[in-house]
Amino acid sequence: MLDVRDVRVRFGDRDVLRDVSLRVDDHEVVALLGPSGIGKSTLLRVVAGLLVPDAGSVWLDGTDLTDVPPHRRRIGLMFQDEQLFPHLDVAANIGFGPRMAGADRASITRRVETLLALVGLEGFGGRRVTTLSGGEAKRVALARALAPEPAVLLLDEPLTGLDRELHDRLAVDLATVLRDTGTAALLVTHDHDEAAVIAHRTEVFTGGTV
Amino acid sequence: MDQHRDRLTRLPLWTVPALAAVPLLGLAVFYAWPLGTLLARVLQPSSVRDVLDAPGLGRVLWFTVWQAVVSTALTLLLGFAPAYLLARYTFPGRRTVLAVVTVPFMLPTVVVGAAFVALLPDRWHQSATAVIVAHVFFNVAVVVRLVGAMWAVLPTDLTAAARTLGASPAQVLRHVVLPLLRPALLAAAGVVFLFTFTSFGVVKLLGGARHTTLEVEIARRATQLGDVDGAAVLSVLQLLVLGAVVWWSARWQRRAAVAFHGGRTTRRARTQRERRRLAVVLGLTVIAMAAPVLAMVARSFHPGASWSLTAWRTLGNSEVRPGISLGVDPLASLLVSLRYALVVTAISVVVGGTAALAITAARRHGRLLDTGLMLPLGTSAVTIGLGMLITFDHDPVDWRASWWLVPLGHALVAIPFVVRSLVPVLRSVPPDQRAAAVMLGASPLRAWFEVEVRRLARPVAAAAGFAAAISLGEFGATTFLTRAGRESMPIAIDQLLARTGDVPRAQAFALATLLFALTAMVIVAADRPEVTDARRA
Structure with a gap:
């Protein structure tokens, strides 16, 4: 269970997050809904550990994560602009997490195959990521974020920048993948329908208490 | 952003000093010191007046x-x-x-x-x-x-x-x-x-x-x-x-x-x-x-009055007539140049690469390091050569006879180019790339290595080519540092051209043709990955 307690972040003299608290239970998908520029991404960065808050704490399964660096938090993040590694092919992108965890080559290959199948991209392993379409890149980013089996997956506007039809199809696929893998997830979005399709529970985010 | 906010994802404190150590040491010993020696020589008022008053x-x-x-x-x-x-x-x-x-x-x-x-x-x-x-x-x-x-x-x-x-x-x-x-x-x-x-x-x-x-x-x-x-x-x-x-x-x-x-x-x-x-x-x-x-x-095929292969055939033979040697062995200079180019490429890539990484990893202090490493670029090759010549000529640094002094001089000329070509590549990597690697379980240092160091593979190949081309053609610094019997191709060409007679001159053209072909090949090979990269972007 992810537990965010009274997180505060100030940039200059502006409170971006004012005492934000929220919980995500095991296997639960929570959507944070709110207009852009209100600090949703900042909150995800705090949960991820990429940004240290001015006050408050982040707990996972009863452990205080505040001083734990992101690579030891068992929390995954799917970036809004994917951030695929352009110097690696699709398989190496997906296999990156397991490789960092010290997995052997054979098990990395198996894991990559499983995830490619999960996101519907069988046979894409050898492709350069720069040749992928927008939708394919999103699928690879999802597979890559899932590969280290994070306890909680953070999704930062994961489906923006796609045309409507592709967006709707991917939203359904994303919901299915999260449910099938039983991954707890925190999704930030400005899209009501997207939140409704993917999440079990939707919270309206105002920058203050959720 | 405030200092503490990226506390958990920062590189270890020793990263930048460790990376900058070799480039800075090299810069201090082989650039700053010779330049300082040069300046010290000039600070004697009499010599300044003598020179400035000299006719011509x-x-x-x-x-x-x-x-x-x-x-x-x-x-x-x-x-x-x-x-x-x-x-x-x-x-x-x-x-x-x-x-x-x-x-x-x-x-x-x-x-x-x-x-x-x-x-x-x-x-x-x-x-x-x-x-x-x-x-x-x-x-x-x-x-x-x-x-x-x-x-x-x-x-x-x-x-x-x-x-x-x-x-x-x-x-x-x-x-x-x-x-x-x-x-x-x-x-x-x-x-x-x-x-x-x-x-x-x-x-x-x-x-x-x-x-x-x-x-x-x-x-x-x-x-x-x-x-x-x-x-x-x-x-x-x-x-x-x-x-x-x-x-x-x-x-x-x-x-x-x-x-x-x-x-x-x-x-x-x-x-x-x-x-x-x-x-x-x-x-x-x-x-x-x-x-x-x-x-x-x-x-090169036309020494004197008619077409012939004489110049090319005698290229490996320093004797013009039995018993009379030119003093320059053109073909041997090819091997000397190739060896220099290899050494220079290795030094430039290692020193220039770590320097570029240090500059980009240091963020705020990177500018200082950047400027320092660019200084040799604003110094003429002749000045670099002269400085090294008068600095490394007495114990315990009497290195004039060492074969590596010439490639070091070349490297001083080449390294700024390597740094200049790598820094923009590193600067263009979005910060979230490293964040992405960290989120997948890489430590900050590992993330930096996987995302930034490994991305240098391609641009380093291009930079290596340019370093090799610079070394192959370097003439100014070499003029001061070269030793008889170890002439590089440019030195050999210069010496052959200075001789009278049709054959040495044709030999100079033949050797220059070889040097041209060699340099052009290196440039074309080095330029290719860069071109394809630019297209992809």
Whole structure:
């Protein structure tokens, strides 16, 4: 269970997050809904550990994560602009997490195959990521974020920048993948329908208490 | 962002010092120290007065300045039309034309010198004209690259707008195009002036004894007359002039900066007239650019009065007649040069690569490191060579006999180029790439390695090629550091050209042809990954 307690972040003299608290239970998908520029991404960065808050704490399964660096938090993040590694092919992108965890080559290959199948991209392993379409890149980013089996997956506007039809199809696929893998997830979005399709529970985010 | 916010993802504190250690140590020992020694020599008032009062110095200074001004003006003038056509039009063979125009810039100065010795009639040898013509040939690439790059993004609608307001084509050029291109023109003028002002190889080979620039005079005093103090005074004088020029051109460029919005505007030639203009101008350009090299190749097969392979056949044999040796072994110099190039490439890639990583990892303090490592770029190769010569000549640093002093001098010249080509690559990596790696379980250090260090593989290959090309052609610093019996190709070519007789001269052309082929191959191979990268981006 992810537990965010009274997180505060100030940039200059502006409170971006004012005492934000929220919980995500095991296997639960929570959507944070709110207009852009209100600090949703900042909150995800705090949960991820990429940004240290001015006050408050982040707990996972009863452990205080505040001083734990992101690579030891068992929390995954799917970036809004994917951030695929352009110097690696699709398989190496997906296999990156397991490789960092010290997995052997054979098990990395198996894991990559499983995830490619999960996101519907069988046979894409050898492709350069720069040749992928927008939708394919999103699928690879999802597979890559899932590969280290994070306890909680953070999704930062994961489906923006796609045309409507592709967006709707991917939203359904994303919901299915999260449910099938039983991954707890925190999704930030400005899209009501997207939140409704993917999440079990939707919270309206105002920058203050959720 | 506040200091503490990235606390959990920062690189370990020792990363930057560890990376910067070798480059800084190298810079201190092989650049700062020699330069300091040089300055110390100059601080004796008597030697300064002696040198400045010496007869002939005025003539040297005057020739240095006026040939640089005339070369710069002519290069801008002659490079203008090809720059325009290559920036505005697409046509079959465009890449080839671009290569023919821009490769000379990367050629060893000695090859350019030899090529013009081969091309120009004998009565033009050792003349100011020969020097200036060769300088234009050398530097047209600068205009084509810098001015062309700006012209390519100059919106065509602007000129069209001027035409609808009643401006003639000449008026459009004068009142719209030239003012907009001013920053690029100034930048090109600055670069060409610096190159021609400090030109060494071309002037030494083509100017003869009567037309010497400061750079050649420094070398002549130090290596032929044994007047090291005089050479030191002149190189400091030159350093001051260079500093002033760099400062002025940076100021001018800042003032003249204009920003455009808009993509590339290349198109096919539409009318018959356009096509004819394209063919004539670029045809003439290609002929002018290819002629010197072709003449050099031809004359390597034409020693004396008839065609023969003598020069090529005797290349590996330093004896001209039984028992009479030339003192230079041309073919051995090939091996010497190749070995130097290998060592220089290794040093430049390691030192330049770690320096680039340190500069980008240090963020705020990176600028200081960046500036420090660029200093050798603003110092002429001759000054670097002279500084090393007078510094490393006594115990415990008597390294003049060490074979590695020459490649170290080359590396000092090459490293700034390596750093310059790698830093932008690293700066262009979005910070979230490292965040992505961290989120997948990589420690900050590991994330930095996986995302930034590994991405350097491709650009490092290109940088390695350029370092090798620089080493192959380096002449200025080598002149001071070379030892008899270990001549590199440029030194051997220079010595062969200085000899009388048809065979040595043809041998010089043959060796220069080899050096040309070698350099061109390295440049073309190095340029390729960069080109494909640019396309992908």
